[in-house]
Amino acid sequence: MSDKNNIPYKIYLEENEMPKAWYNVRADMKNKPAPLLNPGTLQPMTAQELSGVFCEELVRQELDDDTAYIPIPEEIRDFYRMYRPSPLVRAYCLEKALGTPAKIYYKFEGNNTSGSHKLNSAIAQAYYAKQQGLKGVTTETGAGQWGTALSMACAYLGLDCKVYMVKVSYEQKPFRREVMRTYGASVTPSPSAETEIGKKILAEHPGTTGSLGCAISEAVEAATSTPGYRYVLGSVLNQVLLHQSVIGLEAKAALDKYGVKPDIIIGCAGGGSNLGGLISPFMGEKLRGEADYRFIAVEPASCSSLTRGKFVYDFCDTGMVCPLAKMYTLGSGFIPSPNHAGGLRYHGMSAILSQLYHDGLMEAVSVEQTAVFRAAEQFARVEGILPAPESSHAIRVAIDEALKCKETGEEKTILFGLTGTGYFDMVAYEKFHNGEMTDHIPTDEELQAGFDGIPKFPGNEI
Numbered sequence: 001m002s003d004k005n006n007i008p009y010k011i012y013l014e015e016n017e018m019p020k021a022w023y024n025v026r027a028d029m030k031n032k033p034a035p036l037l038n039p040g041t042l043q044p045m046t047a048q049e050l051s052g053v054f055c056e057e058l059v060r061q062e063l064d065d066d067t068a069y070i071p072i073p074e075e076i077r078d079f080y081r082m083y084r085p086s087p088l089v090r091a092y093c094l095e096k097a098l099g100t101p102a103k104i105y106y107k108f109e110g111n112n113t114s115g116s117h118k119l120n121s122a123i124a125q126a127y128y129a130k131q132q133g134l135k136g137v138t139t140e141t142g143a144g145q146w147g148t149a150l151s152m153a154c155a156y157l158g159l160d161c162k163v164y165m166v167k168v169s170y171e172q173k174p175f176r177r178e179v180m181r182t183y184g185a186s187v188t189p190s191p192s193a194e195t196e197i198g199k200k201i202l203a204e205h206p207g208t209t210g211s212l213g214c215a216i217s218e219a220v221e222a223a224t225s226t227p228g229y230r231y232v233l234g235s236v237l238n239q240v241l242l243h244q245s246v247i248g249l250e251a252k253a254a255l256d257k258y259g260v261k262p263d264i265i266i267g268c269a270g271g272g273s274n275l276g277g278l279i280s281p282f283m284g285e286k287l288r289g290e291a292d293y294r295f296i297a298v299e300p301a302s303c304s305s306l307t308r309g310k311f312v313y314d315f316c317d318t319g320m321v322c323p324l325a326k327m328y329t330l331g332s333g334f335i336p337s338p339n340h341a342g343g344l345r346y347h348g349m350s351a352i353l354s355q356l357y358h359d360g361l362m363e364a365v366s367v368e369q370t371a372v373f374r375a376a377e378q379f380a381r382v383e384g385i386l387p388a389p390e391s392s393h394a395i396r397v398a399i400d401e402a403l404k405c406k407e408t409g410e411e412k413t414i415l416f417g418l419t420g421t422g423y424f425d426m427v428a429y430e431k432f433h434n435g436e437m438t439d440h441i442p443t444d445e446e447l448q449a450g451f452d453g454i455p456k457f458p459g460n461e462i
Helices: 056-063 074-080 092-098 119-131 145-157 167-172 174-182 196-204 212-224 238-243 245-257 273-287 351-358 369-383 389-408 426-433 444-451
Strands: 021-023 069-071 088-090 103-108 136-141 160-166 186-190 229-231 264-268 294-300 310-315 324-329 363-367 413-418
Touching: 021 238, 021 245, 021 273, 056 119, 056 238, 074 119, 088 245, 092 103, 092 369, 092 389, 103 245, 103 389, 119 136, 119 145, 119 238, 136 145, 136 212, 145 160, 145 174, 160 167, 160 174, 160 212, 167 174, 167 186, 174 186, 186 212, 196 212, 212 229, 238 245, 238 273, 238 351, 245 273, 245 413, 264 273, 264 389, 273 294, 273 351, 273 413, 294 351, 294 389, 324 351, 363 369, 363 389, 369 389, 369 426, 389 413
Parallel strands: 103 413, 136 160, 136 229, 160 186, 264 294, 264 413, 294 363
Antiparallel strands: 021 069, 088 103, 310 324
8 A cells, every 4th residue: 555645545636627528539539430320211310310319419419420529518517516526546445455466446436316427417418408498308227327317417407207217127126216206207117018119028028027228119209209308318329428428537637647547447338338438538548549558348248248249230229219320239139137237238339339349449358247246245345335236347357357467466557437336236235145146148049039130231241
């Protein structure tokens, strides 16, 4: 702990050091993410087509591949001040417990009632809906962090909020559901009989525990069939990664204050929002040739789109009503096992991250959930924070990399994203402690069933 005299345990920026603009990594990408396609015409989606589903300003952000910095409206920055800047923590206690020469930092995004990083984009999307004069928004949520964040943002701005929550999480996390209802949101387990798509999915998959793809379909149908509503999404989309860049911008500013340059940057990956936000400014430096970093995406072995998926155009949702996105995907019909990292149970990956991974600029690994919870428990006991299962995927690989440094004697600097807290995940912790948690890794045959549903057209062969 020799650094503790010059590097504090927690590094806080001043409020006036918060980012005043989001960073758009697409501006520095040589190979831009492929455009969204209209599933009917197979042509790139136009702003006019997208505006029937999303808010107009968010459509502009979604399609903007060239503007490097997009100003954050003052009203959004005022809201950010309630919980930002978030701390960058030097994990001295974890380093000591591991006996590693590695230096470990984590950006902690759980210090708000939503318990995660999701609020960074929720307030932005709700703000633009309010500016457009809309009555409300619809969305999906997996573990519940996104739904909670959006319900908070909508309550603050006086918008109606309707959430379709993945059924397995709805049942596993009743208190997360009640937080959303406390903030005024209506919460429906998905798939449901409320929508035509929900009825269809229930008929085809009786007793299904649901997936993010199912919930997205229902939320989109509800938005497009209700006047004065639009759909908002908590991950995957370009606009979401843009808003989440505040995580990486703050982390980089805090590290720069002490002249620290990370060697390895690690984040959990479901749809890609927190990982994309954390790595964005560092990836920008790599793309511009100004610095080099090793980026690692960590996904669950039960739903590993990067490490086992196909890089093709696919539907973003199970009901096949959304545009086609070129991404690493397991197939929109793939329904993962009901693991306890609900926020990572998505069949695809952000188009931005998919392109970066495809270009060899980022690595990916998958981990089993029992190993993840061992890391979560180890981290909680020494660092004093009970981590969310999603975040614990990043913790697992950060520990693994630190132990490699112990073997080699290398003093590498590791940065990872601690995306949220796990206080609503106690059912999962209980199953782990009782020895009831199992690991499910899909067989090649199970994955093939999902791949078989990927749309087939010239140039989209798998």
